[in-house]
Amino acid sequence: MPPDPATRASPWRDRRLPLGVATLAALAIAGLVVPLFYGIDPNAMPDPVGLAWRAPSAAHWLGTDALGRDVLARLLAGTRVSLGVALLASAVAFVVGTLWGLVAGWRGGIVDTVLMGIVDTLLAIPRVLLLLIILGFWEARSALVVGVILGLTDWMRTSRLVRADVRAARTAPWIVAARAIGASDARILRVHLLPVVLRQAAIAAALAAAHALMLEAGLAAIGLGIAVPQASWGTMLVTAVTEVSFYWWLFAAAAVPLFAASAACVAISDAARTLLDPRAR
C-alpha cells in the first residue's frame, strides 16, 4: 500500500535537525565572520598585568583573561579552531572508515580478514593512549595535526559499521540483480552500496565530530592539545578552570559553546538515523 504523501517525513519536521544545524551554523558564523568586524587580536597583550582579569565591560565584552587578552576575541578565534578540528577529524574518520569498510565488506575473504584484523587491533588500544603516543611526536601541535590525528584514531568504528552493512547488502536481491544485469563492481559500489552505507557512516561521522570536540578539550587539559598561544575551546577551558570560582565568565565563555556544539552534533546524528531510512522518505 503506497503511503499517503501527506504523512511522508519531511527533513525539517524532525526538530532535532534544524536545531542542530542552526546551532552549528551560528557558531560557524561567529567563528568566521564576526572576527572581521571585531577588530581585536586574540593574542594581543597590550598590558598583561594591568588589564588582567577584567570583568565584562563595553571595551571587553567578555572581559579579559590572566594575561589581559580579550576573551571575546579569543572565543571567536577558538570557535573557528575547535569547529575546524572537529570537522577535519570527522571528515578523516568518515572517508577512511567508509573506504576501509567498503573494500573489506565487498572483497571478503583474506582482504576482509586482514583489514578487519587491523581494525580490531587498533580498537583494542584505548584511544586516549593511542593519542598520547602519536601526539607525543610533535613539539608544537597545530590545529591541523590535532584534527587529522583525532580523525585517524576514530575511523575504526565507522569501518566496522560500513563493513557490516556491505556484508548484509551484497547478497540483497537488488545487488544480485544489478550483477546479473551486467553492472560493473565499481558501478554497484557507487550506485547501490554507497547509499546503503552512507546512513551509518553519516551517523558515525556526526558522533565523531562530537567526540573530537570533547577530546580536543581533554587533550588540552593534559598538555597534548593544540599548542598555546593558539586559542581553542579546549585551551581556553584549561586556563579558565583553575580560576572558575572567581572568574566564572572565562570558563562559561568556552564551556557553553563546547556543550552546544557537541549536543548539536549528537542531535544531527540522531536525526540522520531516522531521516536516511529510505522507507521514511
Next chain:
Amino acid sequence: MTAPMIDVQGLTIRAAGRVLVSDVSFSVAREQTVAIIGASGSGKTLTARALLDLLPTDLSRDAASRIVIEGRDLGTITPAQRPDWRRRTFGVVPTAVQSALDPVRSVREQAQLIAALTPERHDEFEALLATVGLAAPARYLDRYPHQLSGGEAQRVGLALALLRQPQVLLLDELTTALDAISRGALLTTLRRVREQQRTTMLLITHDLDVAFALADTVLTMDAGRMVECAASATLRRAPQSAATQALIAAWPTLDAPAQITTPTTGPPLLRAEALRVRFGAVDALAATSFTLHAGERTAIVGPSGSGKSTLLRALLGLEPRAQGAVWFDGARLGAARSRRWRQQVQWLMQHAGRSLDPRLRVARSLAEARAAHDLTTTPEQVAQSLAAVELDPSIADRYPHELSTGQCQRVAIARALALEPRVLMLDEPLTGLDPVTAAGITRLLARLHARTGVAVVTVLHDLAFAPQVADRVLVLDQGTLVEDAPLATIIAAPTHPVSRQLYDAARAATLSAPSSA
C-alpha cells in the same frame, strides 16, 4: 438453530482517515468452513485480524461494528483477558509460516510453549503431526524451522495450531508458496483435519481452488467491501459480482487456447551441454543438455527442490559450482559472462519486485540498468518502457515501496526489456500474486513476446500456467531433466511419472471439473 461461531456485523476498519474495510457482515456456523477470497489488498487479512482483535496499531475498528465469537461480544472481553481468550478460541496459521515459527526452538519446544506436553499430550502431538501429513513424526520433533521445507513448515504450523483444539482454525494464504503437488496433498490433509477435529475453519486465500474445494460458503472481497457471499457451489457456478467473475476468469485452466508455435528451426540461440551443479555429494542438477531457439517460449516445470532455479542460475553464470558448457549464438561462454552477454540475456528473480534497489526511484532504476551498458536514457524512453508493461508513466518518480507487488513485477520486466535482450528468463514470476494480478502478468508476457520476439524461459512450479507462457515444457525432477516436449504433448500425453503428477495436480486445481469435498 444454534448461535453462529462467528458473527460479524458492519465491520469497518480505518487508517488515518482512509477506509480500508467497509461494512463487512458475515457469520460462520459451527463446524462450517468459510473462505474469504479476493485480490491482494482487498482487505481479507485485515478482516481476519479484526476477529482476533490484532489490528495494526495505526488502524482502528469503528465502534459501530460488532464482532461476536462463540456468543461473546469482542467488546466485553477486557484487554487482560484477550491473550487467554485468543489462545483458547483460535488456532492461526499465518502466511509465510516459516518466518512465524520461532527460529531458535525445535518443533518439540514450540509445542511445549503452546501446551504443556505431558506424556499423553506428547503422543497426541505426534498423532497430530501424522494427521497433518508428516509421516514418521518423531523425525520432525527435534528439527528447527530452518531444517523444514516450505511444505513441512506449513504442516508443522498447522499441527501447532491444532494442538490446543481451537474453536476456530484461521488459515491465511496457506498454499501460496507451495508447488502444485504439495498443494494437492495439503488439501487432502485439510479435508481430513476437518473431519477428524470438527473445527470451524476460516480460510483467507486467493487460491480459488482451495476455496472451492474446502469451503461451504465463499465470501468475495473487493477494495475493502464484501461484494458477494454464497454457498461455494453456487458462487462457482454462477458468480454474480464482477470481482468474483474476474477472479474465476483469471484462474488458469489447462485448456487455455494454444498460442502460435514459435520457430525452432535454424541454429540454436542458447545451448547447454552437460550442465551440472553439485552441492557437496549431491547433484542439485545432474548433467543437463538442451537448446533454446531465438524467439522460443519455454517453461521449466517441476516440484519444489527439483533444480529449476539452479538450472537458471547455472545458465546465467551466477552459480560458481556449475560445470559443463553453455553456448550462446555459436560461441562458448566462459565462467565469467561478458557485459555484452549480460545485456542480451535478462533474468527476473523470484519476487522480482525485490530486485529493485529500494533507494532508487523507478526512473533511476531503469536508467541505471541501461547506464551499466553505456546507454543513455531520456524521460521519454522511461515513459515508453513503463507504457510497454502497461504501467502509468507517472510512477517513474516513485520508490519501489510505494508500488504494489504486481507493479514492482512490471517495473522489473520493464527494466529487463529496456536493455533489448534476446532472452528473458523468469524465475517463478507468478509466485505470491493473486489470480487477477498473475493473469495480468501472463497476458503481458504473451503480448511482449509477440511484439519483441524475445525468447522467454519461465520457471514454474505449476503446470497450469504453462499454456499461457510457453510452447514447450522442460520437466525437472530431483535435478534431472525427465521430459522435454512441446506443450501440446505434455498436456495430451505426459510420459514421465512426474510430468503425469504435475499434470494431474494442475488438472485437479482447474475449476473446470467440480470436485467432491
